[in-house]
Amino acid sequence: MSVAMKRKTVITENVEIAKDIYSMWLNAPDISREARPGQFVSLYCRDRSKLLPRPISICEINKEQGKIRLVYRIAGEGTREFAGMDAAEDMEAMGPLGNGFTLEGKKALLIGGGIGIPPMLELAKQLSCEKQIVLGYRDITFLEKEFEAYGKVYISTEDGSRGTKGNVIDAIREESLDADIIFACGPTPMLRGVKAYATEHKIKAQLSLEERMACGIGACLGCICKTKEVDHHSNVKNKRICKDGPVFYAEEVEL
């Protein structure tokens, strides 16, 4: 694999698909060639007072056209700047970064929560086994129709406006879903719930974590997660989410 250099890419589309949720396609052949589901890219703000790159998970990869899709939420001033950009504008990006999901299993549960949903789309595309897709939202839904081509979709909303009222685990229990592999990405409380569910049902689970990052390449040690065993690189019970992750087996990490 070649090194994920910082590169100029070109925005080909950037549209709001739900309130404060944007879908951006980047013409980025070098990134799309190497990218795997579950990896992320670092995007750089033009306003240099915002120093640090923003890590955004890859939602879709189109290797034929040399493009990648990012679906992101306006979470602060950096992502607000991205949301204001138009097609044909340049975007500085570095990637793909991180390890990505390992494709495995015969019957899978794909669980996405909030802005953890986008990376599950490319995973759903590339995973060839039977798929059940559980998407958890606070209220407003997005991307759910695009998942329908790849498996049965179950929805949970906190306010009960769509699907099961509650969280993704409530939906899984309500629908009595079973699987031999779980893939999950979402906020830490959700991942904690997924880990507990996977442990209880003895299902192998891959969890994609997030944390505030600086370098994105494993040097600054800003984005660590606690691990069960001593990690060979850090020599303490910490792994780097950007470099060793963001995807970990549930039993490896303490959430």
Place this chain on the structure above:
Amino acid sequence: MNTSVTLAGITFKNPVTTASGTFGSGMEYGEYVDLSRLGAVTTKGVSNVPWPGNPTPRIAETYGGMLNAIGLQNPGVDVFINRDIPFLRKYDTKVIVNVVGKTTEEYCEVVERLACQDVDMLEINISCPNVKEGGIAFGQDPRCVFEITSELKKRAKQPIIMKLSPNVADIGEMARAAEAGGADALSLINTLTGMKIDIHRRAFLLANKTGGLSGPAVKPVAVRMVYQAANAVKLPIIGMGGIASAEDALEFIMAGASMVAVGTANFINPTATLEVVEGIEAYMGQYGIEDINDLIGCVK
């Protein structure tokens, strides 16, 4: 054109190194930069035993800068000696090892373990704002600076650089204390203690509450402190604090730094160190400067 500089008897091919903690032990950035192009690699702080560091979040962005509270996570001196020194020795660059501890004894232990190792200089971190004991506690009292410097100087086989904190009223006083203790060189600045509050969550951004401010926002403070330290002592100085370009680096050199370190800029641009090296050469070419040493402290 001569870009080489000599500090404490060690000659560096150019005046550019990395700021401790921003470059690991070079492995990650070795994929982006030919480490042999750098004057030196300064490693992340090394302690006597592995340190797990602080809880997360450890990082918060601020206007033109960032706060970090990593807490000096590091694998300990044994792993460092067995893994990181051999890695760095594959490159044609000097190796400066940053040393951390919670007590004088811990600093001494690391310095003694490194005494027989193939490293060029030791940088003693008495200025980390993110650990409760040690670190900055040694760096804010001139008597402590003098004592720890002289204790380490007795044991060190390599020249020692004392890394000073900007969180003091009089940097010149600290610089003189290190010089009196026998330091071979100084480096400054470490980060400025800062804080950020998330008004929506009504909570601190960092789990550690406070963190060290770095990045372009701190550069004018750093240039001023390098100038003051350079005027207070005869020791050579490694200047750092917000350097992201050759222009930034040259300010420090003209203020009196014999070397410069690129830190936070590595996180934003993995090839920043190399761009600083090349940019300094370009500046020298542009102005017909034959020897970089002619620029050191040239602005009085």
